[in-house]
Amino acid sequence: xxxxxxxRVAALxxxxxxxxxxxxxxxxxxxRDLLARVRERAGLSAEHTVVALAGATGSGKSSLFNxxxxxxxxxxxxxxxxxxxxxxxxxxxxxxxxGPARLLDWLEVGRRHALPAGPPGTHPDGxxxxxxxxxxxxxxxxxxxxxxxxxxxxxxxxxxxxxRLVSRADLLVWVVDPQKYADAALHDRYLRPLxxxxxxxxxxxxxxxxxxxxxxxxxxxxxxxxxxxxxxERARVLAASARxxxxxxxxxxxxxxxxxxxxxxxQRFGADLRTAARGVADAxxxxxxxxxxxxxxxxxxxxLEDAAxxxxxxxxxxxxxxxxxxxxxxxxxxxxxxxxxxxxLRRLHLAPRSAAEADVTRTSLPPAGPAQRATAATxxxxxxxxxxxxxxxxxxxxARARLDTAALPDALDHAVARTxxxxxxxVWWWRVAGALQWLLLAAAVTGALWLAGIALLxxxxxxxxxxxxxxxxxxxxxxxxxxxxxxxxxAAVGALAGRLGARARARAARRRLRASVAEVAQxxxxxxxxxxxxxxxxxxxxxxxxxxx
Numbered sequence: 001x002x003x004x005x006x007x008r009v010a011a012l013x014x015x016x017x018x019x020x021x022x023x024x025x026x027x028x029x030x031x032r033d034l035l036a037r038v039r040e041r042a043g044l045s046a047e048h049t050v051v052a053l054a055g056a057t058g059s060g061k062s063s064l065f066n067x068x069x070x071x072x073x074x075x076x077x078x079x080x081x082x083x084x085x086x087x088x089x090x091x092x093x094x095x096x097x098x099g100p101a102r103l104l105d106w107l108e109v110g111r112r113h114a115l116p117a118g119p120p121g122t123h124p125d126g127x128x129x130x131x132x133x134x135x136x137x138x139x140x141x142x143x144x145x146x147x148x149x150x151x152x153x154x155x156x157x158x159x160x161x162x163x164r165l166v167s168r169a170d171l172l173v174w175v176v177d178p179q180k181y182a183d184a185a186l187h188d189r190y191l192r193p194l195x196x197x198x199x200x201x202x203x204x205x206x207x208x209x210x211x212x213x214x215x216x217x218x219x220x221x222x223x224x225x226x227x228x229x230x231x232x233e234r235a236r237v238l239a240a241s242a243r244x245x246x247x248x249x250x251x252x253x254x255x256x257x258x259x260x261x262x263x264x265x266x267q268r269f270g271a272d273l274r275t276a277a278r279g280v281a282d283a284x285x286x287x288x289x290x291x292x293x294x295x296x297x298x299x300x301x302x303x304l305e306d307a308a309x310x311x312x313x314x315x316x317x318x319x320x321x322x323x324x325x326x327x328x329x330x331x332x333x334x335x336x337x338x339x340x341x342x343x344x345l346r347r348l349h350l351a352p353r354s355a356a357e358a359d360v361t362r363t364s365l366p367p368a369g370p371a372q373r374a375t376a377a378t379x380x381x382x383x384x385x386x387x388x389x390x391x392x393x394x395x396x397x398x399a400r401a402r403l404d405t406a407a408l409p410d411a412l413d414h415a416v417a418r419t420x421x422x423x424x425x426x427v428w429w430w431r432v433a434g435a436l437q438w439l440l441l442a443a444a445v446t447g448a449l450w451l452a453g454i455a456l457l458x459x460x461x462x463x464x465x466x467x468x469x470x471x472x473x474x475x476x477x478x479x480x481x482x483x484x485x486x487x488x489x490x491a492a493v494g495a496l497a498g499r500l501g502a503r504a505r506a507r508a509a510r511r512r513l514r515a516s517v518a519e520v521a522q523x524x525x526x527x528x529x530x531x532x533x534x535x536x537x538x539x540x541x542x543x544x545x546x547x548x549x
Contacts, residue, residue, distance in 0.1 A: 091142065450475070
């Protein structure tokens with residue numbers, strides 16, 4: 001279903017808002033001016049249709065204007081240019097009435113005349129004007145007919161007035177003559193920019209009485225061909241002669257039909273809006289080429305991990321986990337030696353701590369080197385290019401400018417600092433192994449004291465106490481040797497299990513660190529880029545909607 005003028009205006013306005021700062025400034029200015037012009041025209045008289053006669057010097061435009069209205073209102077003559085200011089004829093209404101006056105003020109037309117509806121040349125009482133020929137086609141009520149200054153006038157001011165009214169008229173009647181109908185200036189500067197305005201453009205070959213019938217057909221055919229090349233394939237083309245009156249009734253009937261249908265305003269500005277919307281859509285570029293963004297995101301996260309020192313932190317987590325496991329499961333007599341080695345995480349200010357402390361802590365990781373920073377910056381740029389693949393350079397550059405890469409180092413450091421790396425409390429099996437170690441140490445100490453007691457009694461030559469035998473050896477020997485060997489065995493098993501557990505904890509820490517880095521990437525890179533792609537999609541979608549039929 002075709003859009004209304006208001007819907008088309010709203011869609012194009014939304015496209016411009018979505019592309020703010022990324023569409024070409026000239027395009028935005030021209031389109032905003034058009035939207036303002038459409039809104040202004042919509043607020044003026046909807047009962048009047050503005051039909052403008054435009055043409056070059058010597059085309060007989062003013063003579064044709066007089067023939068249409070049946071009165072000599074426009075100045076004609078051999079002096080060029082003869083039309084310096086636009087002239088308006090309002091049919092059926094007082095031109096100084098509220099509706100027509102506001103419309104003509106907006107058009108900036110000061111020379112105004114009133115004519116009654118009906119056949120041209122009639123008095124308001126229905127009688128004929130003296131000397132006026134009776135025509136078969138009538139002047140439609142609500143017609144505002146304009147005679148414009150020559151568009152090729154040597155006076156710049158005249159050309160400016162003509163161009164302004166060409167952009168504001170509802171129906172454009174371009175009057176050409178047999179000598180200048182193929183003039184490049186006419187087609188390049190005026191007709192070609194009206195491509196797509198077929199419904200509101202009429203090409204009139206005036207002074208057809210100077211040509212033979214065959215030549216008229218030949219020129220009309222050539223004029224249609226040129227119009228098609230200008231993008232006006234369906235524009236109406238006809239021949240007329242202001243001097244003889246031939247074709248004037250056909251033109252008057254065509255104008256009357258446009259006025260009675262009350263569609264010319266919507267058709268004119270609808271075509272203007274569609275043309276502008278196609279320009280905005282072209283400025284948005286083609287649809288994305290569909291490159292794999294997940295691969296680019298993985299590369300981005302890998303680069304940011306490297307810049308954040310994640311590999312260093314993961315190594316520290318593994319070593320710290322081994323150290324903590326040894327501190328809980330190692331053989332008690334030498335366990336204190338492990339405590340002499342500094343904790344890798346504590347050296348980086350990443351030791352387990354509360355969430356509140358982590359939020360205000362900075363790490364002691366070495367800052368990213370030039371190579372890491374360059375890699376991270378390249379990854380951010382490459383990701384932006386992948387996300388905006390196929391978009392115009394202005395959109396890509398605007399997206400890059402909105403990425404706060406300068407905040408990445410601090411944000412990454414803070415993300416690493418607040419990521420939980422190791423549990424604050426000891427693992428349950430560490431506590432079990434530690435209790436077992438103390439029990440075995442107690443057994444070894446008991447055996448050693450027992451043997452020492454026996455040795456003391458022998459030294460004092462006191463009777464030997466009865467010593468139980470457990471298996472192949474006395475009980476105190478079994479306690480001493482068994483406690484020591486069992487303790488060393490438990491320490492070895494604990495060290496192996498601690499290393500395996502440390503690797504698992506390092507992998508878990510890496511996942512949590514990657515999630516933290518991904519959160520930073522989401523906030524500083526992915527979300528801003530998503531806003532840009534959403535804006536681009538909205539601009540393209542709304543422009544396509546406004547450009548639709």
